[in-house]
Amino acid sequence: MALLIKNIKELVQVENKPKLKVAGKDMAKLKTIKDAWVYIEGDRINDFGKMKDIPDYSKSWGMKMNVIDATDRMVFPSFCDSHTHLVYAGSREIEYIDKIKGLSYEEIAARGGGILNSAQRLHKATEEELVENALPRLREIMMQGTGAVEIKSGYGLTVEDELKMLRVIGRLQYMTPLKLVPTFLGAHAVPLEYRSRQSEFVDLVINEMIPRVAAEKLAAYIDVFCERGFFTVEDTERILIAGMKYGLRPKIHANEMYCSGGVQVGVKYNALSVDHLEYTGDAEIECLLDSETMPTILPGAAFFLGMDYAPVRKMIGAGLAVAMASDFNPGSSPSGNMQFILSMACIKYRMLPEEAINAVTINSAYAMGLSEDYGSIAVGKKANMFITKPIPSYEFMPYAYGSNKVETAILNGEMVKS
Ligand code: NIG
Numbered sequence: 001m002a003l004l005i006k007n008i009k010e011l012v013q014v015e016n017k018p019k020l021k022v023a024g025k026d027m028a029k030l031k032t033i034k035d036a037w038v039y040i041e042g043d044r045i046n047d048f049g050k051m052k053d054i055p056d057y058s059k060s061w062g063m064k065m066n067v068i069d070a071t072d073r074m075v076f077p078s079f080c081d082s083h084t085h086l087v088y089a090g091s092r093e094i095e096y097i098d099k100i101k102g103l104s105y106e107e108i109a110a111r112g113g114g115i116l117n118s119a120q121r122l123h124k125a126t127e128e129e130l131v132e133n134a135l136p137r138l139r140e141i142m143m144q145g146t147g148a149v150e151i152k153s154g155y156g157l158t159v160e161d162e163l164k165m166l167r168v169i170g171r172l173q174y175m176t177p178l179k180l181v182p183t184f185l186g187a188h189a190v191p192l193e194y195r196s197r198q199s200e201f202v203d204l205v206i207n208e209m210i211p212r213v214a215a216e217k218l219a220a221y222i223d224v225f226c227e228r229g230f231f232t233v234e235d236t237e238r239i240l241i242a243g244m245k246y247g248l249r250p251k252i253h254a255n256e257m258y259c260s261g262g263v264q265v266g267v268k269y270n271a272l273s274v275d276h277l278e279y280t281g282d283a284e285i286e287c288l289l290d291s292e293t294m295p296t297i298l299p300g301a302a303f304f305l306g307m308d309y310a311p312v313r314k315m316i317g318a319g320l321a322v323a324m325a326s327d328f329n330p331g332s333s334p335s336g337n338m339q340f341i342l343s344m345a346c347i348k349y350r351m352l353p354e355e356a357i358n359a360v361t362i363n364s365a366y367a368m369g370l371s372e373d374y375g376s377i378a379v380g381k382k383a384n385m386f387i388t389k390p391i392p393s394y395e396f397m398p399y400a401y402g403s404n405k406v407e408t409a410i411l412n413g414e415m416v417k418s
């Protein structure tokens with residue numbers, strides 16, 4: 001099956017020589033083609049160009065071909081959402097009221113709410129129920145333009161429940177055209193019964209969870225919530241070393257509530273990404289500069305928890321790459337809408353639209369280990385893209401916040417229906 005999209009007002013984020021990520025000043029560059037076409041064969045991008053140079057695809061070797069006329073519409077590569085916790089049971093709007101009344105995220109967590117609340121609910125849910133709960137979330141983000149998404153475990157916190165979560169992510173991959181990337185986050189919170197013996201919980205993660213996760217090949221990456229009140233740098237180090245022995249590359253939660261040392265420990269173990277980074281100083285920037293670790297910001301969590309925003313201008317100014325993800329989860333960011341993330345990048349971090357678009361496409365693809373195949377319009381890459389509604393410019397995407405500007409999602413070369 002082939003698909004030709006023609007008369008595209010502007011084809012956004014095209015690459016002739018694909019890069020794995022963009023950093024510093026290059027983040028403000030975004031290559032586009034006005035009055036364009038893109039031709040897809042099977043699930044891959046076959047070619048693209050300007051309408052005046054379009055080949056005669058009508059004589060297309062007998063292959064069945066669909067044609068979409070995208071007059072007045074733009075085409076973007078699908079968003080890559082490199083950090084979510086979107087498999088969960090129930091919701092936590094009651095804690096949200098507590099937050100409105102003045103309790104902090106840490107205070108709610110300290111009294112057994114937060115992640116532990118979600119863990120109790122997840123414990124009671126069956127795999128089937130978790131699949132049924134997650135599917136509408138996946139459908140929603142797909143129709144909002146996402147094409148690949150990382151999903152973490154971390155609401156299990158026991159061996160069996162962590163495995164249950166990861167198996168659910170594995171099952172979901174067969175039920176959605178989205179590309180899913182599973183990450184093991186056994187060290188997300190310390191269960192109440194381990195509060196006075198945290199190192200024993202770390203032992204459980206290392207000795208029982210990691211070997212089982214690896215044996216069943218349930219995850220590609222390993223994450224730790226390295227934060228005050230959660231896991232220390234020493235805990236993180238032990239867990240990362242154990243995970244790496246089983247081939248799990250780190251991707252960690254760092255510096256959300258204070259300078260946790262998480263960035264340094266992530267870089268030390270060649271993490272693919274360090275995420276959150278609200279508390280990022282010169283030492284963290286320095287340490288990231290010579291690394292292969294992608295700094296990833298999560299505007300949804302900073303917005304929802306009313307926190308300070310990561311110093312992104314300073315980071316890009318220093319020459320760093322920045323990726324951006326939704327952090328979709330029931331506690332600190334109950335939305336996976338990457339269009340809203342784009343808007344927040346521009347409004348709250350003063351990122352230029354071009355920088356924001358690079359952060360949610362090629363750089364967030366890198367932060368999942370997918371940028372050879374996803375994150376831009378390039379020959380040979382997966383045909384994951386979306387066609388917008390009629391819009392005047394690509395800058396309109398972040399500018400017109402709150403409405404869904406995506407009209408048609410195309411994943412693996414096929415139009416998807418909600
Ligand atoms: O990324 N920070 C840790 N984990 C999530 C929150 C999870 C939750 O509150 O349920 C986050 O913000």
Ligand code: FE
Nearest residue numbers: 083085253327
């Ligand atoms: Fe998170």
